[in-house]
Amino acid sequence: MHPVRRQRLWVVLSIVIFSTAAIGLVVYALRGNINLFYPPIEVASGAAPLDTPIRVGGMVVDGSVKRADDSLEVSFMVTDYQATVPVVYTGILPDLFAEGEGVVASGRLDASGTLQADEVLAKHDENYMPPEVAEALENSAAKGVTP
Amino acid sequence: MYFPGPSFERSETPSIIAAAMWTFFHKLGSPPWLYTISGQILRWLLPAALLALVVGMCWGLLFTAPDFRQGNSYRIIYIHVPAAVVALGGYYIMAIAGAISLIWKMKMADIAMLAAAPVGAALTFIALVTGSIWGKPTWGTWWVWDARITSMLILLFLYLGVMALYEAYDNKVAASRACAVLALVGTVNIPIIYKSVDWWYSLHQPASIKFTGGSTIDPSMLYPLLLCIVAFYALFACALMANMRVTILDRERRTGWVRRLVEES
Incomplete structure (x- = not known):
């Protein structure tokens, strides 16, 4: 390769390497702010601030959803299988909200940790399958057969 | 037509393969050759790409089962995922063309870089809009500032930035050099977009198609999706070449071969 072109190649490579390093460091420094939500374990450990707008994400605990009879108020527990956070919400839930499914709730933590x-947003997972396949998986799981 | 022959500057072992590669590389730098060959490729690639798109879309939209949780709304995956994948891949094509134009001062690489920008911007825009339309019924919101969505918006601004930067200069040689540097700096965003859903807590789900291990999308839904991705890549190539051909004709309008081309048609 011609020396001039070789030199330009090094310039191009250093542009890519140094800009990657610079932006990588910025992103690394800001990693806490890039996270969209706190997992319940961080709420339990006190890392999440009280009475400040935050988001908490995790799985809705099976059997924890309780709806009020006279209003749109609904309460449920969010877990990351290490800690749980109770959530109270008044309003219409997204269609894909369900027990045992992912959810991201935004609001403020009160003094009792609720x-x-x-x-409340539903967090969809990466599993896509036809209903028959889901049914077959459920049946085999019920029989204790691992797919 | 003049094609510069293979050159073996400082190369100790000139083999036949290296010679063929250099000839090809030099031919790529020749506007009339590139114009002719891209015309021949487009003649079969464009119908093939459109056929693959129609087959893939019909297969995905009409002949696959609905998703067990999302129902029919998941079918937007057949537009959203191919557009996003090719928007990311297209950025690398733009950046590599920019690097070649910086190192070898090759005018055709310069044209390829500038031709990729509007196509990539359109694909990124499609991915953002379809994601938004899917997000409303699925998540319950049109937009959320999570890592995947925000980095994808930055990708759109990078594509638009390359286009705007080129127009901002009167000196087009300086313009394409600045565009190439911007395109190269922006490459850091591509792995960030790709890994954003694994590195940070985000609302966007992780990838369903995995290169290693099993994909978490049922094969009956995966095959039409892969066909759509191939079709989008082929359409990207077609749009890139069509764009380049227009720019080649415009830049070479005073040369003999373009005049002859106009007289012939």
């Missing part, structure tokens, strides 16, 4: 949510 998240007073003003928005």
Whole structure:
């Protein structure tokens, strides 16, 4: 390769390497702010601030969803299988909200450690399958057969 | 037509393969050759790409089962995922073309870089809009500032930035050099987009198609999706070449071969 071109190749490589390093360090430094939500374990350990707008994400605990009879108020528990956070929300839940499924709730933590949510989003997972396949998987799981 | 022959500057072992590669590389730098060969490729690639798109879309939209949780709304995957995948891949094509144009001062690489930007911007825009339309019924919101969505928005601004930067200069040689540097700096965003859902807590789900291990999308849904991705890649190549051909004709409009081409048609 011609020396001039070889030199330009090094310039191009150093542009890519140094900009990657610089932006990588910025992203690493800001990693706490890039996370969309706190997992319940961080809420339990006190890492999440009280009475500040935050988001908490995790799985809705099976059997924890309780709806009020006279209003749209609903309460449920969010878990990451290490800790749980109670959530209270008044409003319409997204269609894909269900027990045992992912959810991201935004709101403020009150003194008792309950998240007073003003928005609840369903977090969809990466599993895509036809209903028959899901049914077959459920049946085999019920029989104790691992797919 | 003049094709510069293979050159073996400082190369100790000139083999036949290296010679063929250098000839090809030098031919790529020749506007009339590139114009002719891209015309021949487009003649069969464009119909093939459109056929693959129609088959893939019909297969995905009409002949696959609905998802067990999302129902029919998951079918937007057949537009959203191919557009996003090719928007990411297209950025590398733009950046590599930019690097070649910086190192070898090759005008055709320069044209390829500038031709990729609007196509990539359109694909990124499609991915953002379809994601938003899917997000409303699935998540319950049109937009959320999570890592995947925000980095994808930055990708759109990078593509638009390359286009705007080129127009901002009167000196087009300086313009394409600045565009190439911007494109190279922006490459850091591509792995960030790709890994964002694994590195940080985000609302966007992790990838369903995995290169290692089993994919978490049922094969009956995966095959039409893969066909759509191939079709989008082929369409990207077609749009890139069509874009380049227009720019080649415009830049070479005073040369003999373009005049002859106009007289012939």
